[in-house]
Amino acid sequence: MVLYGKYKDGEITPIQSYIILISIMIGTGILGLSRIVAAVSRQDAWISVLVNGIFISIIMAIMVFTISKFKELNFLEYVCHLLSKPVGYTITIGFIAYSILATGTIIRFVSEMIGTWFLPITPIYVISAITVITTIYMTRKGLTVLARFNEVIAFMLIPFALLVFVSYTELNFVYIKPIGGSGIKNIMAGVVPSFYAFGGYEIMMIVYPYISNKKKPILKYSVLSMLLVTLFYGGTVFFHIALFGPDEIQRVLFPAINYIGAVDFPLVERMEIFFTVFWSFTVLSTVALQYMTANILLQSVFKNDKTSLYAYILSPIVFAISLIPKNTVDVAEMGDQVGRLTIFFSMILPLLLFFTYLIRKRRAIKK
Amino acid sequence: MLIDDLKRKPLSKDINHNITELKNILKDCTDVIFREIIMDGPIKPQRMMILYTDGLVDSKNINEAIIKPLNNYSPPNKKPRILKDYPIEDIKRIINVNEIEEIDNFGDILQQIFSGNTVLFLHGSKEALNLDTKGWASRSIQEPSVENVTRGPREGFTESIRENTAMIRRKIKDPALKIKEMNVGTRSNTFLFVIYMDDIVNQVLLTRVIKKLQEIQIDSVFSSGYIEEFLEKYTYSPFPQMQLTERPDKACANLMEGKIIILLDGVPQALILPINFFQLFQSPEDYDERVIFGNLTRLIRHIGFIIAISLPAIYVALISFHHEMVPVRMIVDLAQNRVKVPFPPVIEALLMELTIELLREASGRLPSTIGQTIGIVGAIVTGEAAIRANMASPTMVIVVAITAIASYVLPHYSTTFPIRLLRFPMIIMASLFGAFGITITWTWIIIHMCGLDSFGYPYLSPLAPLDSDLLNDAAIRRPLWKLWKRPKTARKNNVRWKKEK
Structure with a gap:
């Protein structure tokens, strides 16, 4: 392993960290994004998404700035350093619980989707089980291998992204107008629901210590990758609203999928199934990354050599969580609950760390 | 007794003792020929013995270059020598063979005669002379049977390892091209050449490969698959971690990327390592x-x-x-x-x-x-x-x-x-x-x-971890005049030529 420069076991390249950021964010959120946001800010939903993206990019910058001051420490260590040991451990264990919960929820969501679109007769628990097994296989060799997988998948995201712009002939731009017509208040209110689609970028706090070459401008590029996702989401929402209109979109459960069904393709009928194939690749990587987060944090708590042990141990828990909801409504509710937790870990925690860092620094200067 | 053990057994000064010992070891080996030669010594006739394996040697060469000069030798009419026998240095001067080497143990002697050389014993000397007389029937150079191309060279490796190294040397006329000889298989004693470009190859990789080759515990090696299985890390993976080629031009191109070629005696394919997945899709024709x-x-x-x-x-x-x-x-x-x-x-x-x-x-x-x-x-x-x-x-x-x-x-x-x-x-x-x-x-x-x-x-190397090599010469290739940088397999900061700005 030593031969290929610095990429040891568990280490990742800077490029891989950007790709991890992108691929953990693009997952389940994109499917219903335009419906949820349009419910609040109507035809200006895409502006809400862009505003949210810019807001999150700022948080990202703050986050990377803070952790870049602790190049040698992992998540547990720098949180303990900044917020004292008991608080650090509490937050880390909370983060682990959150990651496990989120993994279980996403797995259940995937299973629901696959059950609806691909396998209507297959029981949900079978699909869940095969997804959990795949997740174990993806995570058991550690972060390096998973990061490489994401790089391969990143190339599959390109056709996935192109599929978004496919219905351009059917668009009706009257639906978009008047731009800004729903008022600044509504646009700002739309920022909150759009936030859930961006969840997951807090993984940067965990993977940053594993980046091998920290001399690269990581801050710049991680903010850029956030903006890339923002643009992609903004474009998606714009096109969706232009196709369905802000009223009709409320009656479409997953606009991202139905949108593609609006066009006829010469060779493949029902292009949305094709879309779902690509989507399941990206969502599998989201699941695996979320699961990996829990593994890495547990490893740092118990100071093991490898994360593979936890990949096996946690799997029954995740599987059980994925079976808790009784129906699709329950799944949506569970998703909302987990979404609330996301706000703490991806917004409050980075800001908390940042301000603690500033206060500590000022104190140090005074002394 | 294995040849490795015999290597610890030195020759004695007494030619008769050596011959009996060897005849004992080589009992019933009917292909090994003992030929006695008596030449005119300084004082009295001097007894010698040559030893070779029939079929592996060029007998014409032995007759012309070894037996004839020794038999016909007449001592110069200068002042009479004090010595009883001619010393080894004088004999070397008489024999007309291009490669002469002194060996002093039984193991080496056996190894040399079994690889087509002739060994000459002298009375009164603790060393024997190893004379290069290799020459056996082998397949001539033919077009590779599997890796055919419509354009480009048509020669393929043959079973004769020297022929193969010659084909590589003909293409790379550079002193940095090193051909390291090794021996694998305790019984088959197969020759193995590790070929690399000394100033391009990653030295850490090289020492590791050589160490791994030395650690191979096997009695016989008949094909490169034997070596491959011992060297690779993931034996149960369906994907090969080394590449085979029967084309010298492909081998040379890989040498230039800092890769190592392993040639095995009697095998018309070369092993290339390390490789990446995309390499399996490349053909010299590209x-x-x-x-x-x-x-x-x-x-x-x-x-x-x-x-x-x-x-x-x-x-x-x-x-x-x-x-x-x-x-x-x-x-x-x-x-x-x-x-x-x-x-x-x-x-x-x-x-x-x-x-x-x-x-x-x-x-x-x-x-x-x-x-x-x-x-x-x-x-x-x-x-x-x-x-x-x-x-x-x-x-x-x-x-x-x-x-x-x-x-x-x-x-x-x-x-x-x-x-x-x-x-x-x-x-x-x-x-x-x-x-x-x-x-x-x-x-x-x-x-x-x-x-x-x-x-x-990493197996998916230029793709994951992502690196500019992907668009240089992996998934696609750029024009050759743009490939001035060597891929990551080569030593760091090694370029094919200095780019003019």
């Missing part, structure tokens, strides 16, 4: 044809790889789960074709794939002329009959045929095995989970490949 077409053929090979693994699975998934994805006009025909087929699609697919694999195996074992006939007749007759008998639908036959063709896009035969193997789990998963099964199986395959490495170099 560099001979115009850039555009070289890249297009590479693209076609990549597509072929994906088709060969997943096409039957896609068919099964479409027919069993997602009929709605097939255009309406087509699905009617598909359904009509399948009406009389009694099996579910997965059984149909597995049966047909199995038949194709059987045909392939059978035609490979038969002599080439019959093999081709069996292949064509078998494929056409079985396909046609299977449709007539309603064992398979015509669409299935087309799918299987396309898959079979696509699985041969890889430029080297033995690397097509992973494709042939992976197709079957893919079909089964597609029959269980439809399109999601295909996604899952591809995820497994990709994750598995991400975890592989070839001697420390």
Whole structure:
């Protein structure tokens, strides 16, 4: 392993960290994004998404700035350093619980989707089980291998992204107008629901210590990758609203999928199934990354050599969580609950760390 | 007694003792010839003995260059010598052989005579002379049988290892081209050459490979597969971590990328290491044809790889789960074709794939002329009959045929095995989970490949970890005049030529 420069076991390249950021964010959120946001800010939903993206990019910058001051420490260590040991451990264990919960929820969501679109007769628990097994296989060799997988998948995201712009002939731009017509208040209110689609970028706090070459401008590029996702989401929402209109979109459960069904393709009928194939690749990587987060944090708590042990141990828990909801409504509710937790870990925690860092620094200067 | 043990046994000064000892070891080895020579010594006739293996030596050369000068030697009429016998230095002057070496133990003697050299014993000397007289019948240089190209050199490696190194040396006339000799197999004592460019190769890699080669515990080595299995890290992976080639030009191109070539005596293929996955899709032709077409053929090979693994699975998934994805006009025909087929699609697919694999195996074992006939007749007759008998639908036959063709896009035969193997789990998963099964199986395959490495170099290397080499010379290749940087396998900051700014 030593031969290929610095990429040891568990280490990742800077490029891989950007790709991890992108691929953990693009997952389940994109499917219903335009419906949820349009419910609040109507035809200006895409502006809400862009505003949210810019807001999150700022948080990202703050986050990377803070952790870049602790190049040698992992998540547990720098949180303990900044917020004292008991608080650090509490937050880390909370983060682990959150990651496990989120993994279980996403797995259940995937299973629901696959059950609806691909396998209507297959029981949900079978699909869940095969997804959990795949997740174990993806995570058991550690972060390096998973990061490489994401790089391969990143190339599959390109056709996935192109599929978004496919219905351009059917668009009706009257639906978009008047731009800004729903008022600044509504646009700002739309920022909150759009936030859930961006969840997951807090993984940067965990993977940053594993980046091998920290001399690269990581801050710049991680903010850029956030903006890339923002643009992609903004474009998606714009096109969706232009196709369905802000009223009709409320009656479409997953606009991202139905949108593609609006066009006829010469060779493949029902292009949305094709879309779902690509989507399941990206969502599998989201699941695996979320699961990996829990593994890495547990490893740092118990100071093991490898994360593979936890990949096996946690799997029954995740599987059980994925079976808790009784129906699709329950799944949506569970998703909302987990979404609330996301706000703490991806917004409050980075800001908390940042301000603690500033206060500590000022104190140090005074002394 | 093994040759390694005999290497610790020194020769004695007494020629008779040495000869009895050797005759004892070589009892019943009828191919080893002992020939006594008496030459005029300074005082009295001097007794000598030559030893060689019949069939491995050039007997004409032995007669002309060794026996004749020794027999005909007449001492110069200068002042008489005080010595009883001529010393070894004087004998060296008499013999007309290009390569002479002194050896002093039984192990080396046996090794030399078994590799075609002649050993000369002198009375009163603790050393024997090893004379290069190699010369045996071998296949002449022929066109490579598997890696054919339409353009570019047509020579392929042969069984004779010296011939092979000569072919490489002819192409790279540079003192940095090193050919390190090693010996593997405690009984077969096979020669093995580690070939590398001294100033390009990664020295850490080189020492590690050499150490691994030295640690090989095996009694006999007859083919490069033996070495491969000992060197590679992931024996149970379907993907090869080393590449075979029978083309010297390919070997040389790899040397220039800092890779190591292992040549084995008696094997007309060279091993290349380390490799990456994309290398398996490259052929020397890519560099001979115009850039555009070289890249297009590479693209076609990549597509072929994906088709060969997943096409039957896609068919099964479409027919069993997602009929709605097939255009309406087509699905009617598909359904009509399948009406009389009694099996579910997965059984149909597995049966047909199995038949194709059987045909392939059978035609490979038969002599080439019959093999081709069996292949064509078998494929056409079985396909046609299977449709007539309603064992398979015509669409299935087309799918299987396309898959079979696509699985041969890889430029080297033995690397097509992973494709042939992976197709079957893919079909089964597609029959269980439809399109999601295909996604899952591809995820497994990709994750598995991400975890592989070839001697420390990630298997999917320029793609994951991502690096500019991907667009230089992996997935696509740029014009040669832009490839001034060597790939990452070479030593750091090593360039092919200095780029002028």
